[in-house]
């Protein structure tokens with residue numbers, strides 16, 4: 268309790284000067300005692316590994332609740348009905364989920380299927396009049412991402428991307444410090460994102476379903492991280508690809524890409540995205556008056572890090588719990604996270620992914 272109060276106090280003080288950008292209550296929605304406001308009623312589409320993690324985390328949410336499922340696997344539906352008390356009338360499959368438009372008990376659908384399915388499925392959800400929450404990467408290229416943004420606008424529903432780090436307390440603190448000028452002018456970011464991928468038959472190594480390899484899955488964290496750590500949008504990229512196993516990593520599935528990004532201020536980023544090396548989950552940013560190092564930087568946590576002022580001590584709270592409570596607040600109260608999680612934010616990342624693939628293929632410096 269003491270530490271929670273201390274942190275709340277810190278956050279209140281630190282929020283001075285950026286009142287519009289961050290409302291501390293969204294961080295602590297999970298620990299508030301009595302919440303009587305509206306509840307975001309969510310159906311999860313795709314009951315796989317990450318969908319399962321989100322469902323577990325949502326059990327601790329105060330503002331969001333799992334009420335429905337969309338799945339191609341009847342046995343999973345049955346198990347989720349039993350475990351989460353999902354009523355039969357809120358269960359759908361990929362053929363009939365357009366009927367969700369006639370279901371007044373579901374507000375939003377969280378799309379947690381393979382990347383290559385996100386665009387079509389999200390647009391169908393939007394057309395059914397429900398808010399769309401979609402996992403990263405939002406799609407397999409910027410063109411698809413833009414179609415999703417346009418469809419959600421046309422349907423007058425929100426499109427939110429599962430950028431859980433935008434709600435993570437240590438990450439939020441670093442962004443707050445950067446916005447408050449506590450690092451001085453950012454100069455350089457290094458992002459290392461990767462792990463050794465297993466089973467060669469999984470959808471992540473199937474171009475049609477994944478849209479690419481490590482970059483789509485994990486490299487995107489370094490892209491997004493560079494943007495929120497430096498606080499700028501890149502104006503060029505260069506990239507180099509290496510492939511040691513062309514059988515496992517077929518044409519269009521990147522194994523390892525090193526890429527660089529240049530920013531209007533002159534700041535640069537140098538990043539590594541890989542499916543071939545472990546222990547890569549590290550961000551480093553140096554600036555005129557300070558630095559920050561985070562390792563691990565984007566895993567499920569606890570995130571660890573320090574700055575020139577000392578260790579980051581904000582508490583670990585399950586990321587997906589914070590994210591879903593934060594998204595409920597965004598939808599109902601228009602409380603914005605410190606950096607956006609909307610479809611436009613997703614398209615910005617996808618444009619950079621497109622440019623990195625082009626740069627890796629051509630060897631050119633690609634202007635954004």
Ligand code: NDP
Pocket residue numbers: 312313314315316317318337338339340343379380381382384402403404429431470476484
């Ligand atoms: P999984 O393979 O574990 O689950 C995907 C689920 O999608 C399947 O279980 C299946 O559920 C459904 N699905 C529908 N069509 C297909 C198909 N053709 N092939 C395979 N599955 C299908 O993947 P993850 O849960 O790990 O990843 C899903 C999404 O979540 C990806 O976009 C990924 O990038 C993202 N993700 C995000 C993370 C984060 O930290 N933000 C972490 C991990 C993943 P069903 O049987 O119910 O139909």
